[in-house]
Structures are given as C-alpha cells and as structure tokens.
Amino acid sequence: MNADYVLQTLDLRKEFKGFTAVDDVNLNVERGTIHALIGPNGAGKTTVFNLLTKFLTPTTGQILYNGNDITRMKPAAIARMGVIRSFQISAVFPHLTVLENVRVALQRKEGNSFHFWKSQSVLNKLNSRAEELLDSVGLLEFANATTVDLSYGRKRALEIATTLALEPELMLLDEPTQGMGHEDVGLVADLIKKVSVGRTILMVEHNLHVVSKLADRITVLQRGAILTEGDYDTVSADPRVREAYMGVEADEEVPGQTTGAKSAEEVSA
C-alpha cells in the first residue's frame, strides 16, 4: 500500500529543442507535508514547477493529482481543483487595493464574475472574509492601501492571503523568499509554517536555511534528474549533494552552512 500522495509525477520529461531540461522525474508529494525541491542553478527546478502548474506541457510522462491524471489540463482548470501556485516575483495586482486583491480570489466562487451589468457593491459581502484573511497574515491595517505601495515582504504576505482565499489543497510556492531581506525571510517562513496546517505544500527554494526549517521532505534535482531524496539531515549528509552544490567534494562543508544551518552542521560533523 502506497502512502497517501497528493501529487505524483511519472517519468516526467521536458525537452526544449533537443535539450532535456527535465529527465524522467518521479516525484511523490505526500499529503500534509511540506516538500521542498532544491538544486543548483539550472537544475530544472523552475521547469518542473512550470510543468506541475501547467504553464508548460511535458514532452512525455504523467502528472497525477489525487490519483487523477491532470497532465493535459489547463492552468485555470487545475486552479479550480485546488492546486494554487505562487510566482517568483510576487504575484499581486499592483493597482488594486490590498483588500481587492484578496476579494478577486474570493469572487470566483460567487459565480457573478461575468455579470458586467451589476454594481461591484455586490462584492462587499466578501469584505469581512477578505479582512479575516488579511488579518491572518498581519495586513489588516493596510486593507485600503494600493498594493504597489507595500514592501516586498508584505506583498508576499498578501500573495499568500490571496492564495489562502481559494482554500487550496495543494500550494505550489516558487521561491517564496527570493530577493528578500533578512527579516522578511523569517516573516514569510513563519507564515508558510502557519498556513501549512492541514495543507500540502510543494516549494522550490534557494534558501537552504528556510528549507531546513520548513521542509519535511526534500528532493534534490541536478541536471534535470532527481539526485536524491529524503529529510534534511539525510540530504545534507549526502556527498553527491555537496558536490552538486560546491562543484567539488568538500568534506567539511555542507550546503546551507553559509546561510547558517547549524543543526545540519552538527549532524554531519
């Protein structure tokens, strides 16, 4: 009996004009976990991510969501099934207010999104739910601000609130802490931990400190193929991972040391 997998890929492969970006990847994301996808630059993380979110179509292979084949489905369709993605650059609607950002997400289920003859005041009944969501990410006081004026970290928080509005079963986060200052990284990591309760999260992440803190399971990609898989301690102790990251086999160094993953250092020592 297999474990309960929310998302599975079977021999997923993507070729770009002869170049194999993703090479027969078999990924299994267990329900209720935070699963991280890491790897050096050019390992194909973002390509895998775009395949999973349907922004790219795989050359061969299958993607299963709750056991159903979603390989040929459109991005908007899987979003309606509960698979919601985030983007590397914070994905907000910059010239809408913070509240409107969340409300656009809530609005879809109302079924009035094509009603061009109705006043938008019919959306006001969603405001209290939107405010709740903003409160949960600490943005309530900015509800009426124009989104473009928010700091980067707050935009990320808003993006998460917007994603939560859809009550996703599976969240796909593309480098959630990329380009952030130190405080913001901590803030967003805590937020991810908080919202992971009762959900499954698959994230692509560069910051190994964040990965060590959050991820239950890690898949390491190299040159489009899976190098190894396991929890942080297993993965960080694997000499092949070190080699992939450092270019040489360095006994003393572990990935993430530079970003301060103390626990891993102790384990590997």
Add this chain to the structure above:
Amino acid sequence: MKINKLYLGLLGFALIAPTILYPVFLMKVLCFALFACAFNLLLGFVGLLSFGHAVFLGTGGYVTGYLMMNTGITPELGILCGTAAAALLGAFYGKLSVKREGIYFAMVTLALAQLMFFVYLQAPFTGGEDGMQGVPRGELFGLIDLSDNMAMYYFVLAVFVFGFWLIHRTIHSPFGQVLKAIRENEPRAVSLGYNVNDYKWVAFIISSALAGLAGSTKTLVFQLASLTDVHWHMSGEVVLMTLVGGMGTILGPLVGAGVVVGIQNYLSGGELGNYLHIIMGAIFVICVLAFRSGIVGEINKVIKRNFSS
C-alpha cells in the same frame, strides 16, 4: 460624491450645448467619444490594443445605413441591428484574436479588419468608394422626426449617455474587477482559476458592440456610411483620441475625442487644412513623449497630488 457632481455638470452642459455650438459638430464629438470609450474599455481596462476597431464602427454604420435605405424600419431598430451586427462580428473576431497577446493581438485585429475593409470595398451594397449616401434619418419610434438637428442631437446624446453608462457599469462590476486583475497580472489571474480568454472575449464583444452603436448613430447623423469608417486610419485615430485624453480613465476618451474632432474641424476649414495630418502627428508625438497618461490622466495626478492627504 464629487465624481457624480462632475457627471451631472457635464450632462447639464451637454443639454444646453447645442444652443452655443453647432449641433452636428457636437454629434460628431459624441459619436467619436462613444467609439473611443468602447475602445478604451479594451485598451485601458483589459490591456488589449485592438488595431482594427474601425471595422466595428464601419459595420454598424453600413448595416444601419442599408436597413434605413432599403427596408424603411425606424431608426432605433436600425441602430439596434447595426449594433447587433457589430457585436456578432466582434464575437467572431474576438474569439480568434484574444488568444494572442501584445503586438500579435494588434496585428491579428488589424488583419481581420483589413479583410472586412476589402469586402466592403467590393460588395455591391456598400457603394464602394462612393459609400452609401442619403441615408434617411427616419422618425424615432415612428413619432419624432430626426431630420431636425436638435431632435437628432438629443437622441444622439441619449445614445451616448446609455453607452457611457454601460461602460461605467462594466468597469465597476464584478466582471470589471476580474478585467482589472487580468490587466494587472494575467498569469496570477490564471492561477486564481480564471479562464482569462473568456473574460477578454466578453469584453471584446461589449467593446465591439458599443463601437458598432457609435458607427450606427454616426451614419444617421451624417446620413452617410463610407469606407473612411472602416479604414485603418480610423483605427489609428481612435488610438490617438484615447491616448490624448487618457487611457484607462473613464472620461479620457471623451476629452480626447473632443480635442481631436475639434482640431480637425477647426483646421480643415482654414489654411492649415493641408497640414492637418502633420499637426495631428505632432500632437501624438508630444503626447507620447511628454504626458503619457493623457489630459485626464495628468489632471487626475495633479488632483491626487494637491488635494488628497
């Protein structure tokens, strides 16, 4: 509600305007304003630059003109049919073009519009180069004789107010919210589960229907439907109006249409008539270089800077 007062003031002005200004000129401004507003719904609120919007203006005009000349139906029905024809064409063209983005969308719409241009050039019922002349204005609801310019003016004003209201409502509707989201960040709108092409398509149909409404009305005003209205020059002109007035603002296209039509009318009578295109071109360049958000956009900025805390 400051903005409502502004609208009421404008409406009040529009009601007394024909006593000060030449009504046919005003009607021309209103028709082009409606056309530009319809165009702006796509460019300013969905971010789609249609470069063939004249085809909807012209189609509305031809259909209304043909029906008025050959079937003797009342003008309101003629306009309705013209609008419906433009909407139908918009539904077909929209379906084909909304899959494309940016410059490709502009090119596809231009190509499709040119296709119809040549159809209208060759088709026997349009009168080819001569156009359809002497289209009767008819009697509104069979009661009011529209050959009187004042009566016609108030009818055109009513049509414009309806069109403007519909656009205003569309922008401030649940649908409009999704459109803005698509304009702001399309991939994100997709990831929230919206089939963005369907929304673009509906917006395209609304826009082309209103452009057709403008064209139908214009045909009645000038009693003429000609190739000018389908030509790509016209598609370019509406871009100019929208940009000069302020893209993405509700009143911008109205102001832009007033400015462009005003300049054209003023200059074409005088000595500078020959330089009209050069002058319009210069205005366009200045507008793009110096005040990119258009007249209304710039005014909004000043208001925001000085009067909001």
